[in-house]
Amino acid sequence: MRHTWGLTRVLAPMLALLFILGTVGxxxxxxxxxxxGFLRMKTVAWQDVRFSATSVKxxxxxIITGKVKVLESWPATLEKPVQAxxxxxxxxxxxxxxxxxxxxxxxxAAIFVEVGGVYEFKMVLDGRTPGYWHVHPTFFVLHTGGLLxxxxxxxxTEVPGGYQNKVTLLDGKVINLDTYASGWVFWFSxxxxxxxxxxxxxxxxxHRTVTNLAVTSQIPLNDPGEDIGLITKADHRTSTLIVVVxxxxxxxxxxxxxxxxxxxxxxQVLRITPPQLPEPVKFAQVKGLGAIYDPKKDTxxxxxxxxxxxxxxxKLVGFTTSNLTFSEGKGLVAEPATVDPGRTVKLKxxxxxxxxxxxxxxxxxxxxxxxxxxxxxxxxxxxxAVTTEAxxxxxxxx
Numbered sequence: 230m231r232h233t234w235g236l237t238r239v240l241a242p243m244l245a246l247l248f249i250l251g252t253v254g255x256x257x258x259x260x261x262x263x264x265x266g267f268l269r270m271k272t273v274a275w276q277d278v279r280f281s282a283t284s285v286k287x288x289x290x291x292i293i294t295g296k297v298k299v300l301e302s303w304p305a306t307l308e309k310p311v312q313a314x315x316x317x318x319x320x321x322x323x324x325x326x327x328x329x330x331x332x333x334x335x336x337x338a339a340i341f342v343e344v345g346g347v348y349e350f351k352m353v354l355d356g357r358t359p360g361y362w363h364v365h366p367t368f369f370v371l372h373t374g375g376l377l378x379x380x381x382x383x384x385x386t387e388v389p390g391g392y393q394n395k396v397t398l399l400d401g402k403v404i405n406l407d408t409y410a411s412g413w414v415f416w417f418s419x420x421x422x423x424x425x426x427x428x429x430x431x432x433x434x435x436h437r438t439v440t441n442l443a444v445t446s447q448i449p450l451n452d453p454g455e456d457i458g459l460i461t462k463a464d465h466r467t468s469t470l471i472v473v474v475x476x477x478x479x480x481x482x483x484x485x486x487x488x489x490x491x492x493x494x495x496x497q498v499l500r501i502t503p504p505q506l507p508e509p510v511k512f513a514q515v516k517g518l519g520a521i522y523d524p525k526k527d528t529x530x531x532x533x534x535x536x537x538x539x540x541x542x543x544k545l546v547g548f549t550t551s552n553l554t555f556s557e558g559k560g561l562v563a564e565p566a567t568v569d570p571g572r573t574v575k576l577k578x579x580x581x582x583x584x585x586x587x588x589x590x591x592x593x594x595x596x597x598x599x600x601x602x603x604x605x606x607x608x609x610x611x612x613x614a615v616t617t618e619a620x621x622x623x624x625x626x627x
Contacts, residue, residue, distance in 0.1 A: 266473040266590040268376075269551035271302040271601040273368055275378040276549055276614065280364075284384040285356040288304040291324060291383065293317070293352045302601040302618040304343050310501065312371040313342045315350050321364045323385060325394055328353035335432050338499035342370070347506055347615075356385035357392045357407075363550075379552040417482055424475045427467070431467055432492070509613060512539030513606040517619035520600050522591050524623060528581040531600060535616050536573040543568050543608035548578060550602030551590065555580050577605070593626050 285291045286515040300353035300613055315331060317324060329336050342348065353364065362385065366378040394406040445459065453460035521530045539545050545563040547556045555561040562579045565582040585591050591598060601618040 238602070240513075250530070251318040262589050265595065265597075266588075266592055267304060267595075267597040267599055267601075268307075270590060271300060271374065271599070271618065272307070272370070273376050274298050274300055274549045274603045274614075274616075275366070275528075275552045276377045276554070276603070278366060279551075280381045280383070282383075283381065284386065286386050287356050287359065287388045289356050290327070291354045291356060291364075293354070293364075293366050294350065295366065295378065296349045296379065297345055297366075298347045298603065298616075299342055299344050299615070300601060300603075300618075301345050301616045304597075308372040310342050310344065310370045310373065310546050312339050313348075313371040314339045315348070315352070316369060317354065318360050318365045318366050318367040318375065318377060319350065321358065321362075323356075323358040323360060324354040324364065324383075325392075326352065327355055332506055334501065334503055336501060336503065338497075338501075339371075341500060341502045348503060349506060355392070355394070356383075357394070359385050359387040377552060404502050407488050417478075420478055421475070424471050428468075431464075431471075509541075510611060511613060512537060512541075512608050512611075513543060513604075513613040513615050514538060515604055515615040515617045517617045520619040520621045521622050522585070522598075522600075522623045524586060524591075524593060524625060526581060527583045527585050527619040528579065529585055529600065529621075531578045531580075531617070531619060533578070533604065534573060534578050535568055535604075535606075537568040537570050537608070539608050540570050542570065543606045543613075545576065545578060545604060546607045546612070547605035548580065548602055549605065549614070550600065551588075553584060553588070554589075555582070555589075591621055591623075593623055598623065 249599065260566070274297070276296040281290070281294075283291035297315075299313075303310065308414070315324070315329060315336065328351075331340055331348050332348070336350075340348070355506050362383050363380050365380040368376045368378065370376060392407060395403055396406055397403050448459065455461065516534040518532040518534055520532065522528070523530075531548075544567045545557065545561075547554060547559055549555075557563070560580055560582050564577045564579075565574060566578070568574050591600065599615070599619065599620040600621055603614040604617050606613045606615070
């Protein structure tokens with residue numbers, strides 16, 4: 230009876246875990262709202278992100294372009310950005326990266342970045358898994374993590390024969406990376422799984438180490454408990470046999486690999502510094518003065534000291550924060566509407582949108598209540614995107 234009860238206590242959690250894994254659904258978001266508001270607004274700003282299509286076939290290209298700027302308002306609580314990696318985030322390997330460019334240069338791996346740097350990107354992907362997927366460009370910064378850009382729902386439709394991820398090797402052989410050597414990988418992993426299951430069952434099903442923990446816990450740490458039958462000579466023999474089998478499997482696998490693939494190179498580690506983009510003519514200077522947030526009306530008022538150093542009038546045409554962009558006439562109101570050349574004015578920008586509360590960008594229960602982003606000015610057909618940052622004063626706490 231005790232043996233049955235102990236076995237039940239061991240197997241029940243395993244069965245529960247298998248049930249949960251078998252019934253879990255596909256995630257429909259990537260945790261944007263879970264990230265702190267200051268982390269999303271003060272680290273990077275995404276600009277002009279565009280997807281070439283909303284639906285592609287398997288093997289058909291999806292091109293994502295845009296810019297990401299590492300803001301001068303980078304939080305002091307985070308390590309300064311040095312390296313970053315541009316990729317996409319989705320609920321699985323539904324797209325395959327084929328090409329990636331940063332500032333016009335190929336970027337197969339990580340890039341060196343700096344505060345204030347602007348990185349124009351182009352990612353060419355193939356549709357892989359049929360379905361309806363939420364896809365984000367993502368800027369992974371060393372010691373900080375992934376910073377998500379604007380997302381889009383993308384449909385990948387099935388084609389006869391499925392997806393073929395073909396590449397040509399140096400010897401001219403063409404392989405499908407999706408299936409190449411998959412049989413070998415599966416069966417060798419399965420063979421390695423057998424000693425593990427053997428070990429687990431041997432020590433779980435018939436030993437008091439698990440089924441009678443009250444006895445086991447009374448034995449000193451280095452005492453095998455041979456006098457009460459806790460560890461027996463059969464246990465020593467079986468453990469030794471499992472170790473020998475595991476070593477033999479590893480040796481056979483190494484010999485097979487050496488014979489089947491005699492020419493190998495280590496996985497390559499690349500780090501590049503992208504070329505600098507041409508500097509636009511600067512005509513706008515900004516200093517953040519403060520911000521007021523009304524949570525009941527979902528309204529943010531940002532006040533900044535703005536100077537027009539150009540020779541033509543300029544006006545505020547947009548505000549970008551995190552992966553959101555507000556434009557003139559679409560939720561953004563600026564007073565005054567224009568700034569004359571050589572003048573310094575107090576600019577008040579008002580944005581009323583539920584996104585502030587829905588996206589938890591200005592949470593009222595956090596130690597850092599602030600706003601940061603890019604003020605986009607236009608003058609003479611040219612644009613300047615200038616970083617601004619200000620502390621937020623809420624009008625109420627709901």
